[in-house]
Amino acid sequence: MAIYAYKNAITNSIDFIKNVNKKEFIEGFILHVTMTKDNQIIGYTPTTANLSTEGLQASNLGELEGTTIEELSKLLYRIKDFKKRVIIYVMPLLSPNLSDATVKEINERNWYYIEKLKEILLPYPNLNISIASASNYLVTYMKQQINFLPVGRIISPLDLNYQEADFFVVPPTMLDAKIFKQEIAKNTEIMVEMKTANDMTLVFNFFGGNEEAKEKELFSKMQFISAHPELFYSIFKQKGFLS
Numbered sequence: 044m045a046i047y048a049y050k051n052a053i054t055n056s057i058d059f060i061k062n063v064n065k066k067e068f069i070e071g072f073i074l075h076v077t078m079t080k081d082n083q084i085i086g087y088t089p090t091t092a093n094l095s096t097e098g099l100q101a102s103n104l105g106e107l108e109g110t111t112i113e114e115l116s117k118l119l120y121r122i123k124d125f126k127k128r129v130i131i132y133v134m135p136l137l138s139p140n141l142s143d144a145t146v147k148e149i150n151e152r153n154w155y156y157i158e159k160l161k162e163i164l165l166p167y168p169n170l171n172i173s174i175a176s177a178s179n180y181l182v183t184y185m186k187q188q189i190n191f192l193p194v195g196r197i198i199s200p201l202d203l204n205y206q207e208a209d210f211f212v213v214p215p216t217m218l219d220a221k222i223f224k225q226e227i228a229k230n231t232e233i234m235v236e237m238k239t240a241n242d243m244t245l246v247f248n249f250f251g252g253n254e255e256a257k258e259k260e261l262f263s264k265m266q267f268i269s270a271h272p273e274l275f276y277s278i279f280k281q282k283g284f285l286s
Contacts, residue, residue: 044263044285045070047130049238049270050088060122068276068285071128071171073268076115078136078156079104084163086118087111097137116163119170128171130234130268132197133160133185135178150180157184164189175212182208195232212236212268215245220258227264234266243275251282259284 048069050059063069076086077096083104093110094102104114122129136156138149164172168191175195176182185194186208195210200217210232223233237243250262262284269275279285 045128045266046272046276047128047234047266047268048072048272049268050090060125063127064125066272069127069272070266071130073130073132074118075132075134076160077134078159079107081105082155082159084115084156084159085112086115087113096134100137115160119163119167123167123170125170128173130195131172131174133157133174133176133178133181135176135181153178153180154184154188157181157188160185161189164192173210175208175210193232195234197236210234210266215242215249218245218249220261223261223265227261232266233264234268236268237275238270240271243269243271243278247278247282251279251284 046069048059048063048071050072059072063072074086075089075096076084077099078084079099079102081103085099085104085107087099088111089096092099092112094107099107099112133156136149136153138145160174164174173193173195174185174189175197176185177197177199182194182196185192193209195212196208197212198217199214208231211226212234214236218235226233235246237246246267250258262279267275276285
């Protein structure tokens with residue numbers, strides 16, 4: 044069992060990473076990345092970004108000066124000695140209305156996006172990085188181009204495609220013990236993503252709300268992403284799920 048942290052909207056990046064480092068029960072953190080209009084790969088946290096992902100993709104890097112946005116290459120250099128896991132969410136590039144004329148261009152831009160990401164990640168073999176995306180195309184491209192890192196698939200209710208991947212990130216609304224056990228038996232990591240207190244309630248009810256239906260063994264084999272990792276740890280420790 045492992046717990047990963049989302050950066051909150053209050054703590055600055057340096058203090059956040061220091062806090063992750065000193066909390067023994069937190070195994071790492073989540074980082075979002077995307078590509079700007081002028082083809083620069085940036086790292087950001089949605090809760091602290093001044094613009095939406097779509098706004099970031101429509102901006103040039105120079106327009107983002109003075110914000111919480113940072114070039115991914117600079118960010119990775121700052122954390123080059125970080126020993127815990129960094130899970131990078133590679134955000135899909137938002138496309139205009141598709142037509143036969145633009146499909147090729149969009150595919151080429153996605154390929155370039157992942158190739159650019161690969162160039163930035165290569166100098167940091169000592170960082171424990173995993174990459175994931177909600178886009179089938181990006182997952183396929185990452186598996187082809189960045190095959191030296193674990194590649195995951197972010198599952199959503201709108202896309203139930205469990206394509207082959209090293210790990211899956213699943214929302215609490217899609218908890219399914221049968222599927223999870225099947226994937227874990229194949230040595231695939233399953234991560235449950237909790238962004239809100241309600242998400243945590245769904246997870247608690249699934250694993251421990253009903254005393255007669257606790258899934259302690261399954262819980263011990265899974266991983267969890269939380270915006271409130273301390274609270275998550277405290278609740279499940281109190282209920283006897285954590286030693």
